[in-house]
Amino acid sequence: MKWGLVAGMSALVCILFAIEWPRLSRLPRRDKMTFIALVFIGWVLSMFDLPNLPGPTTMINEIFEPLGHYLE
Amino acid sequence: MLETGKISALQMGMIIYPVLVSTAMLGGPNVMAQAARNDLWLTPFWSSLIGFLSVFIAIQLHKRFPGMTIIEQGKAIAGTVPSAIMGLLYLLVLLQVSGVIVREYADFIAIFLKETPLSVISSALIVVCAFAVKGGVEVLGRTAQVFFPMFIVPLLLMIGLVFPALDPGNLFPVLDRGLLPSIKGAITPLGWYSEVFLISYLLPVLANRPQGTKAAVWTVAGAMITMTIVNLVTLFLMGDALPNILFPIMDTARYVSIADFFENMESAVMAIWVIGAFIKVSMFYYATVLGTAQCLNLTCYQPLIWPIGFLIVLFSFWGIPSFAELGAITLIAIPAILAWSFCFWPGCLLLYAIVRGKRSKAKEVPSG
Numbered sequence: 001m002k003w004g005l006v007a008g009m010s011a012l013v014c015i016l017f018a019i020e021w022p023r024l025s026r027l028p029r030r031d032k033m034t035f036i037a038l039v040f041i042g043w044v045l046s047m048f049d050l051p052n053l054p055g056p057t058t059m060i061n062e063i064f065e066p067l068g069h070y071l072e
Numbered sequence: 073m074l075e076t077g078k079i080s081a082l083q084m085g086m087i088i089y090p091v092l093v094s095t096a097m098l099g100g101p102n103v104m105a106q107a108a109r110n111d112l113w114l115t116p117f118w119s120s121l122i123g124f125l126s127v128f129i130a131i132q133l134h135k136r137f138p139g140m141t142i143i144e145q146g147k148a149i150a151g152t153v154p155s156a157i158m159g160l161l162y163l164l165v166l167l168q169v170s171g172v173i174v175r176e177y178a179d180f181i182a183i184f185l186k187e188t189p190l191s192v193i194s195s196a197l198i199v200v201c202a203f204a205v206k207g208g209v210e211v212l213g214r215t216a217q218v219f220f221p222m223f224i225v226p227l228l229l230m231i232g233l234v235f236p237a238l239d240p241g242n243l244f245p246v247l248d249r250g251l252l253p254s255i256k257g258a259i260t261p262l263g264w265y266s267e268v269f270l271i272s273y274l275l276p277v278l279a280n281r282p283q284g285t286k287a288a289v290w291t292v293a294g295a296m297i298t299m300t301i302v303n304l305v306t307l308f309l310m311g312d313a314l315p316n317i318l319f320p321i322m323d324t325a326r327y328v329s330i331a332d333f334f335e336n337m338e339s340a341v342m343a344i345w346v347i348g349a350f351i352k353v354s355m356f357y358y359a360t361v362l363g364t365a366q367c368l369n370l371t372c373y374q375p376l377i378w379p380i381g382f383l384i385v386l387f388s389f390w391g392i393p394s395f396a397e398l399g400a401i402t403l404i405a406i407p408a409i410l411a412w413s414f415c416f417w418p419g420c421l422l423l424y425a426i427v428r429g430k431r432s433k434a435k436e437v438p439s440g
Contacts, residue, residue: 016379019378020375023374027375028371030368030371031370031371031372034364034368034376035375035376038376038382039382041383042379042382042383045383046386051393053390055391055392056168056391057168057392057405058391060401060405060408060409061400061405064404064405064408067404068404068405
């Protein structure tokens with residue numbers, strides 16, 4: 001695991017909180033939870049080696065690849 | 073209502089037009105020429121049919137449920153739980169498609185900026201788009217309006233400059249292998265045209281709603297005409313070589329050389345592409361953010377802008393190791409998922425609403 005990346009992404013997350021929290025603190029709990037959940041998902045995802053990790057595009061490709069062969 | 077801004081029908085057209093055309097202009101002629109060969113001038117016509125169908129579905133849904141976007145319409149038609157699941161899937165598709173568009177942009181710009189990491193290029197675009205989305209739909213409309221001439225004029229100028237070199241003889245033999253190749257060539261562009269369904273997010277904020285239908289239909293027709301012209305120009309210039317040239321419009325621009333003064337016009341193509349990608353990504357970004365806020369019943373969408381931008385950048389890398397892989401998924405998989413989520417699925421919702429006789433209970437007062 002690259003510690004530089006972890007530190008960089010954590011810093012980015014802190015900046016996002018610093019920017020949005022003043023406004024967010026006045027909003028309902030649901031809004032806060034959504035914000036925290038999205039940032040957390042992003043933070044966790046950024047830790048992986050994403051280009052070489054099977055993702056949604058891989059799944060879409062698996063589903064529709066036979067269609068491509070059929071059309072040819 | 074989460075969005076309080078208002079735009080005109082013309083501005084809606086100016087937002088949607090680059091959404092349809094920007095990707096198509098760059099690689100489009102090459103993609104269409106691979107299947108259709110010299111009949112690629114007919115291909116935009118076939119693929120635009122799905123565009124008109126998407127407009128029809130969006131307008132009909134909006135007539136039944138005025139003032140609602142597709143996410144809210146889904147809630148009204150299918151009920152809370154099924155619509156929440158479908159809405160989240162839908163948003164995942166929007167997020168992934170935005171990611172792919174950002175990646176296409178970054179990979180193209182990387183041809184010019186060879187040393188710059190892709191993540192820097194895509195983050196820069198997302199930051200600019202985030203500011204546009206933060207301003208709301210009015211800012212989107214205004215930026216689209218300001219950039220529209222800058223999107224069109226360089227293209228027309230370029231076509232004018234290569235005009236003497238064009239050879240209309242490349243068009244022949246017309247349809248010598250029948251209509252099928254030109255229809256096969258329309259498969260990838262189907263996805264681009266179905267993106268016109270994004271008007272579902274703009275129709276509720278139109279100041280002059282009666283003109284919405286006309287603007288949307290003209291946008292699809294305009295995109296079809298533009299694509300046909302671009303296809304014809306590249307075909308006339310390159311002939312049989314077209315299926316082997318990755319970005320034909322770039323090479324058309326490079327070809328321009330008049331009086332040793334008008335040269336290296338590919339920077340103009342890059343400018344068109346940057347503007348087009350900015351508006352396209354902003355629109356998808358806006359739809360994702362607004363859709364998420366509506367799906368989860370939030371009180372405002374602005375706080376979601378940065379986290380979703382962060383996710384779009386991550387999704388632009390997830391599962392796409394190289395440019396070749398990106399090219400492969402944008403040929404069949406992405407157009408298929410676009411056609412599914414922007415035409416087939418809303419079409420099913422509309423049919424279900426018609427069969428069950430569902431429509432909005434409250435008659436909304438037309439604003440403006």
